[in-house]
Amino acid sequence: MxxxxxxxxxxxxxxxxxxxxxxxxxxxxxxxxxxxxxxxxxxxxxxxxxxxxxxxxxxxYRPALHAEHDAAKPCSGALCGAADMVGWDKAGYSCGPSPRVGIIDTALDLDAKDLAGRRIEVLQPAGQKRGSSPGHGTTIASLLGTLLPDARFIAIDGFTAGEDGQDRTDALSLAKAIDRLTSHGVDVINLSLSGPPNRLVQEAVTSAVERGVIIVAAAGNDGAKAPPSYPAAYADVLAVTAVDAEKNLYRRASTGDYIDLAAPGVGIFGESKAEGPSQGTSLATPFVAAAAAVLKASNPGTTPRNAGARLKAGAFDLGPVGYDEFYGWGLVQTAGLCADPGLIASQGAPSSSASAGKLPALEGPTTLExxxxxxxxxxxxxxxxxxx
Incomplete structure (x- = not known):
């Protein structure tokens, strides 16, 4: 100006x-x-x-989680069986360099058991006092760390406590955080948060995607009749909804034609089982972010559009046949993340062939500019x- x-x-x-x-x-x-x-x-x-x-x-914008512990079934083991639902390699993917994953969330408790030994760099917003609680951010970082134990994480606490005592971030802080993570060279940004549309946030998302960053965001927990949640509803963002262990849609999940993929998000805990909400699209988002990070790390030329197309093509169809506004393209599946992208493109969607024809075409494996x-x-x- x-x-x-x-x-x-x-x-x-x-x-x-x-x-x-x-x-x-x-x-x-x-x-x-x-x-x-x-x-x-x-x-x-x-x-x-x-x-x-x-x-x-x-x-x-607020974290996309709800406190409903009574709805969560007891479970044991890391991720409570969610890894099996999406076919995640429990030994960890090692088909390329360690991915760099950005997290914009609340504060992290770096002493939490699940974060011990993880490579996490926390960037503090310059000149701003923050007072967010560590519950939500620690849970999200824990899930990502369990899925990607060798990844490098760069986190920004972009939240503060609002007048109602609930953590929130604003559009300017969110846009600045996206820009800062992009400048730090992350492959993927996990946004387990939701809110209304905003020009500045949209411009920040577009700029990051143009620079090769894959952005994955929670679809929101405002119910089926709610308006779209952002940034998930932007065309450049992978919008993730949540399902339970029986692959049923989370009852509070937002729906709409912006939904891209589903992932486990009900009754999911890390080993620490930190106090806080236990269901929501926030919890589902790290599964897709982790899969996208593996794709980008194993094939550096993968564009955000290519990564999205591959994950959609390999999804397990849920709900009505083909694409729908509840589950998107279906439950994300991670088997074959390290396969050659040309092979994936020729195979289409083995678990959802009826919807594969609607997928956007894969781009050529060119170097990102x-x-x-x-x-x-x-x-x-x-x-x-x-x-x-």
Whole structure:
């Protein structure tokens, strides 16, 4: 945003609360809105400053889990049999370099048993005080670590406690975290969170995908009649819903034509069985993220689109024959993750041949190219005191 544009906003009563240059080349600005000015009107005033500027509200996003311990059946062993459901190699996949997996979640308890010995780097948001609880983030990192014991994890605590005491992150923090993980060279980003659509988050997702990062997100737990959950509903993101041990859809799972894959997400615990929720699409997301990470690490030229197409082609069909808005392409299956991508493309979907024809075509195995630096500026509008 130019000095002239900033001056124009200040003349209208806006305040500059935060400004940061992203690795993509974009500058994000958090704006304070003049008291009495409706948020939609404020967004229109920012949009009117000129081309290359995109403004939106600073929406909130929350972990996609619910506390329903009574619905979870007792189990024993790592992942409570979920690994068998998806055909995961219990010895761990070692068909390529150790994958680099990004996690944007709540705080991590690095002393937790499941995280002992894992290679985890925690990036703290600069200049921001965080107070999120470690339960959700530790559970997600535990699942990923159990599936990928040799992976390198880079985690960002992008959450803080809201006025209701529940952990939440905002659009600006989420976009900055996606950008930061992308600049650290991760192969995959796990987003076990959900919220409303947001321009800045969508731009951050698009930029990361253009730079070769596979983004996997929870489909949401707002029920079948709820609107789509984001970032999962963006076209560039793999949206993951949850099923129980009998392959039934999690009763709170959001549904819609944005659902891509299903994975175990009911009654799933790591060895630590940390206090916290035990079902939700949050828990299902790491299974697909781990599978995508193996694909990318074993075949560095795999694009996000190719990874998604391969996982969908190999899914076990659930619900109505072929693609549906409940299970997507079906339950993710991980056998053959290390196979040659050309072989997978020629085989199609052995467990769901009826739906294979609807899959997007695989791209050629080309080397990933860095996307050009964007010159556009994005602005986030924050409500003033007393506004929601």
């Amino acid at each position: 130019s000095d002239t544009q900033v001056a124009a906003l200040r003349r209208r009563g806006f305040t500059i609360q935060e400004s940061e240059q992203l690795s993509s080349g974009k500058r994000v600005v958090r704006l304070g809105v003049p008291r009495g000015l409706a948020l939609e009107k404020a967004r229109q005033q920012v949009d009117a400053l000129g081309t290359g500027i995109s403004a939106d509200l600073n929406h909130y 860095q996307a050009g630096v964007a010159s556009a500026t994005a602005a986030e509008v924050s409500p003033a005191a007393g506004q929601k």
